[in-house]
Amino acid sequence: MSRAEAKRILVPNETLANALGADNLARESRARGHEVVRTGGFGLAWLEPMLVIDGEAYGPVHDLDALDAVALGPLDELPALARQQRIVFDRCGRIDPLEYDPSWLLAQLEREPREIIEEIKVSGLRGRGGAGFPAHIKWQTVYDTPAPQKYIVVNADEGDSGTFADRLIMEGDPFRLIEGMLLSGHATGANKGLVYLRSEYPLAAEIFTSAIARASTLGLLETFDIELFIGAGAYICGEETSLLESLEGKRGEVRAKPPVPAIAGLFGQPTLVHNVITLCSAPGILQMGGKAYAGIGSNASTGSSAFQLAGNVKRGGLYELPFGISLRELVEDLGGGTRTGRPLGAVQVGGPLGAYLFERDLDTPLGYEEMAQLGAGIGHGGVVVFDDTVDLVEQAHFAFAFCAHESCGKCTPCRIGAVRGKEAVAALASGEYTEAKLEVIDELCDLMEQTSLCQMGGMTPIPVRSALGEAFSPARRNGNGERP
């Protein structure tokens, strides 16, 4: 491209795209006289850095002089985007994250709080952080609990391996989150919002900080205050009560529930704690109406979910899709199978506390209840693909090791159980007394599930059991009952 044909180029300012050279492409494009708009990323990892010029997409771009070689055609016809139903991410990638017209939001903030909560109730929105709890019950509880101070707390401590939706939206459309915070604050009577962001996301922190300043300039923060808090590297702080302790400046040790945070949360006050994507779903619901939103998805899993396809997969990235799509459509059709080209070995759904699933499970629809029937969960929507070289005993060992590393230490089953579990799985490698050892691990898993204070210890057995169950399944064993 020469100076003669100056164009308007969308260049993502997103962590992955920047790691792959987007910053340099932006600089170079500007030097050539083009108008550069730094947008968020679309989340199509294998195409980054992806540029958009006059509605045409190009990617992965490594050389501005060789764009034709990586021409992808019209942006909206990209199969990976066309098949999505972007509600949360509809603007992400297309806009300058700090450009915002507040008129729609201001109109919504004139609505009666009860009316807004009713829309959320009708929509069937459930928590996107992991637990899948109906959102409106939390909103209603905070609304109903009288208190001098109420809080909106956003859980952006996105620690699950295989997830990056919170990062993408905070980098690419921070006003989506600000909308969700202001709307939920208005609906519940909270006038202070805190965002707990993990320290591994510095660009998200930078962009969100600018967005708070911009919101203030736009007059959006006259009756609602937003503060950004950066974590300090603790997976457990994604657990809501641990997160609240951390926000109070303490060790992130989990609290016993009840009371639930909606009644006594931050500094003992009613607190609406939601994952980023849950809150970011609220604006779309109010835009289309709760009933229309409830018509998307399947059964009791309404609306769209930001599925994040990761690990050993050809076309990994963010896919916002209606609930009910099958794992096979996600992993094989959209994802293109393993990156190595080898047969699929396992998929772990829902982060480090999620189940390992296998080829026979792939036709299961991705919905809260459907996954529960497999003993699995959707978690924060992360799907990590492994090829057939996966060592499932090693993965079970890692599940315990991760729990031991990240346990807050408050309750014994998690603190000690994880260490003992790690030792027991390591001992399996000797190949002796396998049945007895598996039995010990099974009992330990029962104990952790039944007596841990939170889901860290309570759910670590899920990846352990699913991985070991497959590794030692009759089909995989030889005649001696030992591992093949």
Next chain:
Amino acid sequence: MPNSDAIRELVSACVGQVGAPVTALRKITETHGHIEDEHVRIVADVFNLSLADVRGIVSFYSDFRTSPRGRKHIRICQAEACQSVGSRALTKEISAALGLALGETSDDLGVSLEAVYCLGLCASGPCAMVNERILVHATREELLP
């Protein structure tokens, strides 16, 4: 290197913010690299906490370290998405080449090797960081040129 007064000023500036003691320790880490006994005393003093409280916070969060990191600080992701594309083998290779296990720093403070659990770039692993630079599809050659 900031002196005690500079650290005290940094810590005092956090008073009144939500989660201030954690934020103060993060700021010390950002400016000084690690947290020394003297810093613990300052934080305890400013926020009227016991030394044990502050040490408890320091030991809880993995971003807080009490010894200096290497001038070249290598962090390799050890979480599942990166495991599925070879982060274990990569870690072993780097570890052997440096003669350092995860969590160790060379005696001359030239290099340190640390685990990180997820950088949120999980479709492009294995992921790593060298100081503040992020590497995706990381290779031995990039980590140890």
